[in-house]
Amino acid sequence: MEVLLFCITVKESMPYIVFLALSLGVFAVCCGSHTLQYHLTLISAPNPGVPQYTITAYIDGVKYGKYDSDVHHTQVLTPLLSLLTEHLEMQTKHAQELEVIQKHKMKFLMGFLNKTRGNEAFHVYQRTFACELNEDSTINGYEEIAYNGKEVITFDKERVVYVPAMQEALVITQLWNKRYDHAKMNKMYMENECIQHMNLYLTYILTDLERKVLPKVKVLSSETAGGRILHCWVYGFYPRDVEVKWIKNGRDEIYSEESAEILPNPDGTYQIRVSVEVTPEEGATYSCHVDHSSLENPLVVPFEQNHGKLNSMILVGGAVLLVTLVALGICSHRRRT
Incomplete structure (x- = not known):
């Protein structure tokens, strides 16, 4: 059989x-x-x-x-x-x-x-x-x-x-x-x-x-011709379900044009990166909000200029991981009958 x-x-x-x-x-x-x-x-x-x-x-x-x-x-x-x-x-x-x-x-x-x-x-x-x-x-x-x-x-x-x-x-x-x-x-x-x-x-x-494992969060950025891309990298959390969003001035949600995918880590935990493109505005503040079942209250991590540019190794590592996952067939479509 x-x-x-x-x-x-x-x-x-x-x-x-x-x-x-x-x-x-x-x-x-x-x-x-x-x-x-x-x-x-x-x-x-x-x-x-x-x-x-x-x-x-x-x-x-x-x-x-x-x-x-x-x-x-x-x-x-x-x-x-x-x-x-x-x-x-x-x-x-x-x-x-x-x-x-x-x-x-x-x-x-x-x-x-x-x-x-x-x-x-x-x-x-x-x-x-x-x-x-x-x-x-x-x-x-x-x-x-x-x-x-x-x-x-x-x-x-x-x-x-x-x-x-x-x-x-x-x-x-x-x-x-x-x-x-x-x-x-x-x-x-x-x-x-x-x-x-x-x-x-x-x-x-x-x-x-x-079991529940608390997420770790890193806020990074990279420059573009017309502005800046903010990246919120959430990793090491368990179980899988998580909500990650960018908030402007403490109240306005910024929607990402890039589809964010939750990816598995070798240790059984998960990671996700949510990126948004913003135009610099004087006095504007940005923060990444993370809600997960392991947290009593959502995490709020502000973006600060001294966070510097996005570490290129993170981007490269994420790309390699994604290619490997696709090759192994971990990413599969699901349809209920």
Whole structure:
């Protein structure tokens, strides 16, 4: 079955469920909406420093497991999960088997899409699979296939069939449904085992879900021909959701024309940079306002002339990070079914 990643059979999971129930005094995870996601990325050719094949697993945005073709072994990022030694060995085997299937699928897409998009040497195949348990106990989920950063095929859970995400993928999707008959199995997994696994994993990573890390803030600037660009760099915060905005004279919000994206850090925290262009005005003041769940009150960091110009190394480092994230397929489109 294609979607068996980081999964435990009911029989295998029972001893651990009982152990956790006895130690925590509960038999179910607290109510609320939860999401279990798997992100798979495969690149067409080896690239120094970047694994050719990666699987990353998340619960409610918290990365708890990964596998890549350099290490050839499933790794967990929550200490309690490391107790599941037999389970991790089984997941390593599944990940290796899945790699073979995904290479076939990538080759299939390349055979069609390279004719219409040029024949570049480097291509990226991405697959996102998720199941969702809503607060009212209803179940949802989605699956998306992307090629070179653009969504090509999505899974229609209600019709139990894959559908094209763009016009040129109509014929491709028809052939995909005939060649890869995984729709029914994936729907069953999405609505059953995936939810069971989610509930199991949640008991292990509740501490991670509840942790909060205060954001750090740096206010910088760079000069332009007509004025100045102010940059508010917020980093090292957790969880992911954050609000960052520039305020003029303590009351007027300045809207940025540049789309700001929240990016992950290697240590599991996040960063974001919000930039606005301003025209120097005598007596005007500017400040960056940051609101995050770890803060009792929003942070207000004023811009001062002695902050100097923007450190070019920060810009270069941010650009390199963004390129790497795109190559690894971390940035993926999400569509709920």
